[in-house]
Every structure is written in structure tokens, then in C-alpha cells.
């Protein structure tokens with residue numbers, strides 16, 4: 099293949115998604131890590147396995163649990179299909195999250211790509227709602243109590259929290275109305291939203307001239323690179339990656355069963371009662387901050403920040419440079435190390451010395467008491483910003499990125515603590531003690 103050889107232009111449906119020719123760079127796995135494509139494959143898998151599940155699943159409160167048991171025990175490949183849907187859904191969250199990080203850390207959300215960032219946020223919401231609503235459908239102890247605990251978090255949102263909670267649940271508690279609402283949202287509303295947003299997302303990538311080009315990769319600039327035909331060079335690689343992903347998911351689903359505990363029992367709450375793993379970080383925050391800050395102010399800040407990001411004009415506005423610069427990588431590592439050492443220590447200290455929530459331990463904490471720890475955390479972030487700036491003579495972009503990395507790693511540490519280090523009564527414990535407590539209270543089938 100010679101440089102910039104003319105690629106014959108034939109009609110092909112794929113050219114709606116990809117340009118007819120691509121530069122050599124695009125073929126490198128590190129270009130996007132295949133994360134957006136993998137997310138698409140998983141969404142399609144969810145739709146296919148979801149439709150198959152519909153043949154057996156019953157959304158009547160009294161029959162839902164038995165329909166899942168029947169599916170697992172009596173339907174040919176029923177357990178496999180359920181496992182595929184379950185593990186696929188969990189993997190989707192991880193992949194979409196990493197896709198978001200790839201976009202963020204290559205600065206691929208500026209200029210003409212900003213719309214795609216906002217569409218992406220909509221897609222992320224859809225994926226989370228799908229997972230959350232799907233979680234209730236098996237109607238076992240795990241799902242019933244996880245949704246109960248999540249719904250109770252809404253109560254801390256001022257004015258609208260309680261009505262929104264009742265609207266979602268279709269009443270004060272989980273009932274047939276809740277299951278019907280979740281079912282409709284799960285199998286109709288969100289899939290339709292996904293089918294509208296996804297083509298729009300891909301069209302925007304194409305409109306922006308394709309995925310952001312890595313800058314200065316091996317010193318080659320774009321003009322000097324070989325041009326290759328998209329079909330077969332890119333497409334065969336994409337299909338292979340998709341098949342490998344599906345095969346991996348199949349293997350996991352053959353050997354690992356999706357959990358199904360005893361039938362939901364509103365009178366017997368398991369100990370500990372945990373939110374689904376992707377909300378564990380939020381639940382962990384509740385252990386340290388007043389609920390008003392943990393479930394309202396902090397998530398609100400996060401959503402506003404994510405929405406505002408594309409408005410920030412940065413030196414990397416063209417996108418393509420991982421972590422902005424060499425100095426950006428150094429400040430990022432400093433933020434990572436600070437979070438990895440500080441946050442576990444704070445979690446342990448708070449458990450024993452009640453640093454955050456029980457600021458005034460002699461009285462029960464009110465919202466005003468919660469203000470002090472929150473302000474202290476904000477003050478620390480400002481201090482950290484100043485420290486990064488002075489210590490690394492960092493630019494504003496690098497400082498902002500370091501703060502983002504600090505918050506991101508903190509969120510991951512909180513999530514890990516919530517999933518693996520919280521046992522009976524939500525007290526800190528070792529991971530093997532967590533499962534002993536759970537199994538003691540709810541029977542696994």
C-alpha cells in the first residue's frame with residue numbers, strides 16, 4: 099500500500115458511520131481503546147437478550163420471582179440468557195464509564211464535539227436507569243431492599259424529593275405499581291431513548307470529522323500517514339473486537355450465575371442493606387456526610403460540573419493529547435496518590451473518631467452541622483489546587499484536571515469501600531466478612 103493512494107469510492111451503508119478512508123493512526127487499539135464500539139455491542143446484546151427474557155418473565159408482583167426461577171430451572175438456555183443480560187448490563191456501566199474517561203482525558207469534548215458530550219451524558223443516564231429499573235425486576239430480597247434503600251435517598255432532596263420518590267414508586271412503598279413503572283421504563287421508555295440518542299451520537303462523531311486524532315503520536319503528523327480503506331482495514335478489526343467481546347461475555351455467563359436470593363420479603367430486611375454496586379459510592383458518602391450533602395448537594399455539583407465541562411476553553415481544545423501534557427501527567431499522578439492515601443485513612447478515621455457526620459457528637463446532626471465538614475472539604479480542594487499550581491508550576495488546565503482526577507479516584511475508593519468493606523450494620527469490615535453476613539440473612543438460590 100503506498101502513501102495516500104486514492105481509495106476507490108463505492109456505495110456502502112457503513113460510510114454513513116465511517117469515512118471511506120482512514121489514516122493509519124485510527125487502526126491503533128490505543129486510539130479509542132474500542133470502548134465506544136464495545137458499548138454499542140453491549141447495548142445490542144442487552145436488547146436481544148432482553149427480548150428473549152420477555153418470553154418468560156412476568157411483571158405481576160406475585161409471579162415475577164417464580165418466572166425467573168422457572169426461567170433458570172426449566173427453560174432451555176434460560177439461565178444462560180439471564181446471565182448474559184445480567185453480566186452484560188454490569189459490564190456496560192464499566193465500559194461506558196471508561197469511554198467517558200477516554201473522551202475526557204483526550205480532551206475530545208471541545209468545539210464541534212461538545213454536543214456529543216451532552217448526548218453522551220444522556221446516554222449515560224439511560225444506561226444507569228436501565229440498570230436501576232432492571233435491578234428490581236427479579237423481585238428477590240436483594241433487588242427489593244436495594245431499591246428500597248435507593249428510593250429512601252430521595253427523601254433528603256428538599257421540596258421535590260418526597261413527591262418524586264412517590265411518583266417513581268407509584269406510592270409510598272414498593273408495590274405492583276412500582277414493578278409496573280420500572281418494567282415499562284425498562285423495556286420501552288429507555289430502549290426507545292437509546293435508539294434515538296445512539297444514531298445521533300454516531301452522526302455527531304462523523305460530522306466532527308471522525309474521532310479525535312492523537313497529537314504527535316510517534317512524531318508522525320497526520321499528512322505523512324498512510325491512508326487506508328475503511329473496508330476492510332477498520333471494519334474487520336471492529337468485527338473481530340466485537341466477536342472477542344461477545345465470546346468473553348459468553349464464557350463469563352457460562353461459569354458465573356447472576357445472583358438470585360430468596361423471594362422479596364418486605365418484613366425482613368437483610369443486614370447490611372446495600373444499594374446496587376454502582377450507587378455504593380453514594381451510599382458510602384452517606385456514612386460520612388449529612389444526607390442533604392451526600393445525596394443532594396454533592397451529586398448536584400457533579401452533574402452541573404459535567405454539563406459545564408465543554409464550556410471550559412482549554413489549551414487542549416483541539417483535543418488529542420492524553421492528560422494535556424507531560425506536566426499534566428505528573429500532576430495527575432500526584433492527585434491519584436493523594437486520593438489513594440488520604441481517602442482510605444479518612445474513612446477509617448471517621449469510623450473511629452466520627453469526624454464528619456457527627457461533628458457535634460453530643461447532639462443529633464442537623465443540616466447546619468453538615469455544613470462545616472462540607473466547607474472543610476471544599477477548603478481542602480482549594481488548598482490542593484494551590485499546592486499543585488505552586489509545586490508543579492502547573493497551568494490552570496492542569497490544576498483543574500488534577501482536581502478532577504482527585505475527585506474521580508475518591509469516588510472510586512468510596513465505591514470500593516461501599517461494596518467490599520461494609521458489613522453488618524454498615525460497619526467497616528474485611529471483604530470476606532461482608533459475604534458471611536449477607537448469606538446469613540438471605541438465602542441464595
Ligand code: HEM
Pocket residue numbers: 130132133134135137138141194197198201206207211214215216217218219221222225296299303306308309310
Ligand atoms: C451507550 C453509551 C455509548 C455508546 C454506545 C457510545 C459510542 C460511541 C462511539 C462508537 C464513539 C466513536 C469511537 C469511540 O470513541 O469509541 C463515541 C464517541 C464519543 N462519545 Fe460516546 N458512547 C456512549 C456514551 C458516551 C458518554 C457517556 C459520553 C460522555 C459523556 C460520550 C461522549 C462521546 C464523545 C464526546 C465522543 C467523540 C469522541 C471523539 O471524537 O474522539 N459517549 N461514542
Ligand code: HEM
Pocket residue numbers: 141144145146147148149151152155166180183184187188190224225228229230232233234235236284285289356357
Ligand atoms: C441498556 C440496556 C439494558 C440494560 C442495562 C438492562 C439491565 C438489566 C438488569 C441489570 C436486569 C436485572 C438482571 C438480573 O440480575 O436479574 C434486567 C432484567 C431484565 N431486563 Fe433488562 N436491560 C436492558 C435492556 C433490556 C431490554 C431492551 C429488554 C426487553 C425489551 C429488557 C428486559 C429485561 C427483563 C424481562 C428482565 C427481567 C429478567 C431478569 O431479571 O433476569 N432489558 N435488565
